[in-house]
Amino acid sequence: EAGVAQSPRYKIIEKRQSVAFWCNPISGHATLYWYQQILGQGPKLLIQFQNNGVVDDSQLPKDRFSAERLKGVDSTLKIQPAKLEDSAVYLCASSPNRDGYTFGSGTRLTVV
Amino acid sequence: GENVEQHPSTLSVQEGDSAVIKCTYSDSASNYFPWYKQELGKRPQLIIDIRSNVGEKKDQRIAVTLNKTAKHFSLHITETQPEDSAVYFCAATAGGFKTIFGAGTRLFVKA
Numbered sequence: 001e002a003g004v005a006q007s008p009r010y011k012i013i014e015k016r017q018s019v020a021f022w023c024n025p026i027s028g029h030a031t032l033y034w035y036q037q038i039l040g041q042g043p044k045l046l047i048q049f050q051n052n053g054v055v056d057d058s059q060l061p062k063d064r065f066s067a068e069r070l071k072g073v074d075s076t077l078k079i080q081p082a083k084l085e086d087s088a089v090y091l092c093a094s095s096p097n098r099d100g101y102t103f104g105s106g107t108r109l110t111v112v
Numbered sequence: 113g114e115n116v117e118q119h120p121s122t123l124s125v126q127e128g129d130s131a132v133i134k135c136t137y138s139d140s141a142s143n144y145f146p147w148y149k150q151e152l153g154k155r156p157q158l159i160i161d162i163r164s165n166v167g168e169k170k171d172q173r174i175a176v177t178l179n180k181t182a183k184h185f186s187l188h189i190t191e192t193q194p195e196d197s198a199v200y201f202c203a204a205t206a207g208g209f210k211t212i213f214g215a216g217t218r219l220f221v222k223a
Contacts (some may be wrong), residue, residue: 042201042213049154056209099144103155
């Protein structure tokens with residue numbers, strides 16, 4: 001089975017710029033997650049979708065971060081404007097049943 | 113807020129020895145506990161998981177134990193090999209929502 005696809009793999013932007021990440025989950029997986037992993041730390045959940053509805057976005061900095069999952073398949077995560085502390089790996093994951101999910105390779109964001 | 117504490121942060125063992133990583137969680141509603149292995153520069157990968165209705169689960173050299181009363185669970189790796197070297201993360205999930213990860217344990221297996 002194909003894995004979780006993410007793009008781009010790497011992104012370098014200046015602070016106050018905008019950036020968007022894309023995720024294509026495993027076919028048929030209803031649940032999709034975006035995680036932020038800062039170097040040396042565990043992944044932190046930003047947002048969880050069930051089909052195209054948001055079920056948890058309590059840790060998403062909504063003043064600058066937004067995410068959508070149109071049609072319950074692909075998802076995009078946007079940061080506008082970016083801050084230095086947003087430098088991290090952004091991981092997308094999907095699961096058929098909210099447990100034991102599969103991570104994508106991630107997008108490494110560097111904000112300078 | 114809810115959290116998951118993981119210990120130790122770094123663990124160094126000799127090849128062939130056992131390694132044990134422990135986690136405690138605070139949300140009593142947690143009912144699913146996965147463990148992930150992350151090699152340098154790669155994605156976390158699920159290696160084993162356990163649900164709250166089970167006390168222990170084993171898969172070859174890897175085992176996980178769960179003590180719901182004490183709210184802690186542990187990963188046991190026996191006969192460690194150099195390729196086991198990685199960062200290991202525990203996590204706790206309540207009802208399919210709010211998965212919280214531990215801070216990770218960096219395991220070094222010395223040949």
